[in-house]
């Protein structure tokens with residue numbers, strides 16, 4: 001008798017959870033970082049994925065049903081941000097298909113020094129005020145008017161002081177832009193929520209819904225830019241650390257809130273600028289690791305399962321990961337030598353990832369089978385490994401993806 | 415005495431560099447000599463980066479120090495005959511990809527290593543590379559990209575260079591975030607480089623130079 005969707009859902013959840021808890025599951029689980037791949041797979045123009053949630057979610061559903069991964073990747077949080085929302089806000093940070101990049105080219109991020117070095121003091125004094133009156137207007141052209149709001153501290157005198165200011169045309173225009181964006185954002189949120197429910201009903205759990213970020217990366221990716229954050233390590237190290245301290249509780253609170261609301265305890269944390277080559281071990285110890293470690297522990301304490309995604313390579317800093325609570329964190333890797341990772345952290349932490357996207361895009365079937373087999377033989381030995389790619393499948397070749405997933409399911413049985 | 419300047423730059427003494435440069439200038443030193451020292455210092459920084467002693471913060475800070483010193487002495491430079499260039503490299507981020515941070519570091523490192531660099535910018539179509547090769551006549555072409563969408567663009571660029579009959583006149587290297595050695599094979603480039611120092615090492619190997 002074929003399994004019911006409910007049975008399949010339980011089976012897939014158990015497979016993943018067993019692997020994370022370092023027990024040996026029935027076979028090596030496989031998780032799919034589908035991201036914008038469903039558009040390519042179903043022949044959609046990518047621009048539509050940003051404007052038509054129903055079509056986009058149907059493409060995701062088809063992809064997941066056809067490939068049958070044990071888990072699929074969260075849809076929201078920086079992957080697809082509704083295009084009309086970006087447009088209404090006049091986002092300068094995201095170029096999306098047909099709007100700054102070709103209509104079939106994935107969205108791209110425009111990095112900048114959206115917060116200046118001299119502005120740390122303002123940020124530290126009152127982060128919310130800085131973000132709403134300086135950062136947001138600077139990074140969204142339609143919200144420039146928000147810079148005319150009075151200091152938020154003035155609300156201590158009551159809300160009445162705001163009223164005349166709200167009528168100033170630039171402020172009114174910013175409010176109108178927000179009003180325009182809000183229903184579109186709400187429409188997408190509702191569609192996403194419905195999608196996760198529907199996928200569970202047909203037996204497919206999401207790897208995660210919530211996404212989080214390490215405090216250093218929040219500053220480096222979004223506020224100061226790479227150049228700014230790297231210079232800050234020399235020019236204002238204390239402020240760089242103080243800003244992380246300030247941000248960490250917000251990050252933790254928002255992540256826990258989002259995860260609890262979604263009822264999915266797993267949280268993916270893409271990690272960016274603490275990798276090998278980006279900073280020295282000494283700098284990592286001082287500027288990166290403490291914030292990341294606190295975040296991981298806070299999430300575990302809240303009953304969640306963090307999934308740090310170590311982008312780039314962590315060959316030189318694997319030892320640190322041993323400090324994470326045993327069996328409670330899933331470490332997803334990009335280019336790290338997984339055979340070494342298995343040796344260094346395999347007794348404490350479940351490992352995932354590393355299958356090169358380049359093979360899935362421009363490799364051969366034999367190369368895929370060979371790499372998959374090696375990962376299963378060595379890293380999958382006695383459990384503690386989840387098959388996954390080293391980057392989103394975005395531009396991968398569907399035929400090769402199929403070979404990879406089928407081979408994992410066939411060869412990965414314990 | 416100008417070694418103080420080299421030491422300050424290589425030692426990441428950001429706050430002292432300008433003062434030292436000013437002192438040297440006021441003592442009547444040749445501004446060209448100051449620039450030479452900056453270059454020597456940058457070479458040391460580049461070597462330390464290649465050796466895994468320095469990382470992106472040091473590269474970026476050193477670049478920043480160098481920029482400040484150049485600005486300070488620019489008004490005093492009487493002749494603009496820079497040191498002999500080691501050879502020509504055309505650099506760009508391939509079509510479809512708008513990222514410049516990695517490419518900019520490559521351009522910077524090649525420049526301080528004495529190469530004459532033409533930077534075509536980002537989202538550069540294959541035709542533009544072909545045109546630049548015809549006009550600039552470089553020995554090396556460096557293709558950069560952060561995203562996997564660029565695999566196809568890299569191949570298309572190498573193909574276009576071939577079609578234009580220019581493939582034998584240049585060596586081509588690829589690099590950037592999502593690029594690996596299989597992209598070299600796929601695109602038909604000559605080499606993959608994992609970091610900006612590799613871009614320098616490869617260019618030196620292909621062109622020669624100190």
Ligand code: B12
Nearest residue numbers: 078108109111312391516558561562589590591607609610
């Ligand atoms: C920081 C980061 C971000 C930041 C911002 C980056 C930016 N400015 O756009 C944020 C968080 C916003 C971000 C967003 C996204 N990112 Co991102 N990101 C990174 C990360 C961790 C580092 C990039 C970086 O800062 N590099 C710094 C520069 C200096 O390094 P570099 O470009 O590699 O250049 C160096 C060398 O490669 C070399 N080099 C460069 N060019 C050349 C050329 C030659 C010839 C040679 C020899 C050498 C060379 O020299 C440089 C110095 O040594 C990379 C992973 C990684 N470690 O590369 C992922 C990565 C690029 N991101 C990725 C993804 C998927 C995304 C998103 C699509 C995520 C999403 N679903 O929304 C978005 C949007 C894409 C985008 N970036 O525009 C994937 C790309 C895979 C793909 N499908 O293409 C990567 C590879 C991570 C992964 N393994 O999954 N990202």
